Amino acid sequence: MEGMLCSDDQQRLVSSFLEIAVGQTSETARQFLQATNWKLEEAIQRFNTKKNKSLLLPPVTHTEPMSNDNVAAQSSSGAMTVGNSQHQPTCLIDEGAFSPSASASPPNDILASLYPTPFHLMFHGSYQLAKATSFSQDKWLLVNLQSHMECSSLMLNRDVWANEVVSQVIKANFIFLQVYDDTTVGRSFCKFYKVKSIPLVLLINPTTGQVMKTWCEKVELIPEVLIVDLLPFMDYGPRKHFAASLSKKQPKPKG
Numbered sequence: 001m002e003g004m005l006c007s008d009d010q011q012r013l014v015s016s017f018l019e020i021a022v023g024q025t026s027e028t029a030r031q032f033l034q035a036t037n038w039k040l041e042e043a044i045q046r047f048n049t050k051k052n053k054s055l056l057l058p059p060v061t062h063t064e065p066m067s068n069d070n071v072a073a074q075s076s077s078g079a080m081t082v083g084n085s086q087h088q089p090t091c092l093i094d095e096g097a098f099s100p101s102a103s104a105s106p107p108n109d110i111l112a113s114l115y116p117t118p119f120h121l122m123f124h125g126s127y128q129l130a131k132a133t134s135f136s137q138d139k140w141l142l143v144n145l146q147s148h149m150e151c152s153s154l155m156l157n158r159d160v161w162a163n164e165v166v167s168q169v170i171k172a173n174f175i176f177l178q179v180y181d182d183t184t185v186g187r188s189f190c191k192f193y194k195v196k197s198i199p200l201v202l203l204i205n206p207t208t209g210q211v212m213k214t215w216c217e218k219v220e221l222i223p224e225v226l227i228v229d230l231l232p233f234m235d236y237g238p239r240k241h242f243a244a245s246l247s248k249k250q251p252k253p254k255g
Helices: 007-020 026-035 040-056 068-077 107-114 127-137 151-161 164-173 184-192 223-234 238-249
Strands: 140-146 174-180 200-204 211-215
Touching (some): 007 026, 026 040, 127 140, 127 174, 140 151, 140 184, 164 223, 200 223
Parallel strands (some): 140 174
Antiparallel strands (some): 140 200
């Protein structure tokens, strides 16, 4: 995949990596991205895994040489048998305290907590089924096209779809579908609607498939702007809009 990415795309992914992994170097970002075929989300997961493992290692302590008196004391207690050179180490640290399950969450959980997928909003089904559901419920279809290689896609999950007001507006008035560009549905969607940039949000009329509104710029993909733009579509559904458009096409009776 590296051969398919131009230097500008690679630098953009490096910059996105550094926005999330604050304090790291460009060289570190490039190493993780190259190791994951330049997939940003996987690179961040691998980085978090390595960071967590380093945090789990117990600190190295320097001990003073044992005196003969200490050796004799340990021998009498059974902690060390000097005669046959068999050593029985004593663990002074609870190993369970340093296990991944006790001290750290899996990398997927970490990433999910930082940039949660909006399962609470999403329609769980195919695009065609989402259209059919929108049509039957007379609701507009809101589609969010995402990319695993775009940091802005992760930010959209965190900053927009997790917003409480946005969530309430969408759940009450729209059918929301989130798809990724590397899936079969996502690729077909990109081709049919001639998508040029990701992330992208489209408001679709389920009756005709017509795109009523798009949001793609950073200044548009913020809660305040999105809510204001959605307000007109909360006043009427696709059926009323379709009926109104038909009435406009009807020839006026001659007086």
